[in-house]
Amino acid sequence: MRRKSLFSRFAARAAAIMGRAPVFGMAVAAVVVWAASGPFLGFSELWQLTINTGTTIVTFLMVFLIQNSQNRDAETVQIKLDELLRAVERADNRLLDLEEMSEKELAKLRREYEALAEKARGEVGRS
Known part of the structure; x- marks a missing residue:
């Protein structure tokens, strides 16, 4: 078997970690802390910019990780389906x-x- 590229290994590991409940809990906690700090910081522009910038960066990076993961999953499912079609004698091989x-x-x-x-x-x- 060929080794996956560094990005593929990173993307798979990051997607596995980011999809877990504790990571979601940490994200919720960060938003709660940010929201709770609003009154103390006077709901300033910097306060708003902090969450906007943070969420934009995280979203931007996660899009690539999620897309990589989905592309790999779709490709592997297609290969498995192609093999099933090929192996079944009466299957319509035009569907490969x-x-x-x-x-x-x-x-x-x-x-x-x-x-x-x-x-x-x-x-x-x-x-």
Whole structure:
């Protein structure tokens, strides 16, 4: 197995840590402390700028970590589904790499499968 890149390892570890309840609790605590400090700091512009800047930076960085994590998850699920389709003898192998098809090709396949579903519903109704 190839080693994951430094960023991939960092992103996976950071996403795992940031998705835990204690980290959420710390974020809530930080907001509570910030809100409670408002009256003591006169609800100043600096007080408001502190939370705005902090949340903007954290959000900006987390978007990249979350996107990396979602991209990896989606890719692995697609590979697993492709393997299942390949391994099942009667499966429609046109569905392999479905995510690479054009919108036109996807629409055509969707119509085919909708027709199959309609036919199956009709057969169930007659039983």
